[in-house]
Amino acid sequence: MSDTTPGTWLRRFHPAPDAPAELVCFPHAGGSAAYWFALSRLLTPTVEVAAVQYPGRQERHREEPLRDLHVLADRIAAALGPGGRRPRLLLGHSMGASLAYEVAVRLARTSGGAPAAVLVSGRPAPSRHRFGDDRPDDDRALLARMRALGGTGTALLDDPELLGLVLPVLRADHAALAAYRPTAAPPLDCPVVGLTGDRDSEATPDEVAAWGAHTTGPFALRTFPGGHFFLSDRFAEAAAEVSALVSGVSAARA
Known part of the structure; x- marks a missing residue:
């Protein structure tokens, strides 16, 4: 199966x-990808959720994790291909928000491929990017940081056998984040919604609000109680935001 096959x-x-x-x-x-299972269940059948599975995890655990977000974005955009008969929206949390943006930039360069809307959660805007702030000094510091942030899957860090599977992915992802520089691109032209936790030290509401400068379309900021993984407890609200965007996009197309 090709590295850019959607099924991969x-x-x-x-x-x-x-x-x-x-x-x-x-x-x-x-x-x-499993992080998005609950949201998928909430949105079906009105919206079909396609969750991205990065190399190195779950059924792709035999593949080497990629350490370059731009390479990841290139391959994901190629796998998605040009837009089809229905509007496509993108949603990313934390590192995923940066990838959603990079993929949106790439899709916007293709005829008819631009996303209908983008939702970015728990991540500073490209103009407020914290350069080199994502790579702990060693494994101990990396694990301490992950425990401090909390979120689903933190319990895996206390299981030595599972930790052996998770740690290479964490190392690769944080190396990719530390090296990442956002693409300098014209603003998107679609609606963008920023989602943020009011106690998120990784992306403050002000840093998330700055996403408004990266689109010529409408921008909205939604602030929720919680830290970096506020979204894990707010999938119902996220589903409502997606549904509202879909309704707006459908009305505009009509």
């Missing part, structure tokens, strides 16, 4: 090919 990269937990819209979801650093 996308997981559809609740297939809904007749849904009027598609939402492509990008996990956080160390995360997997």
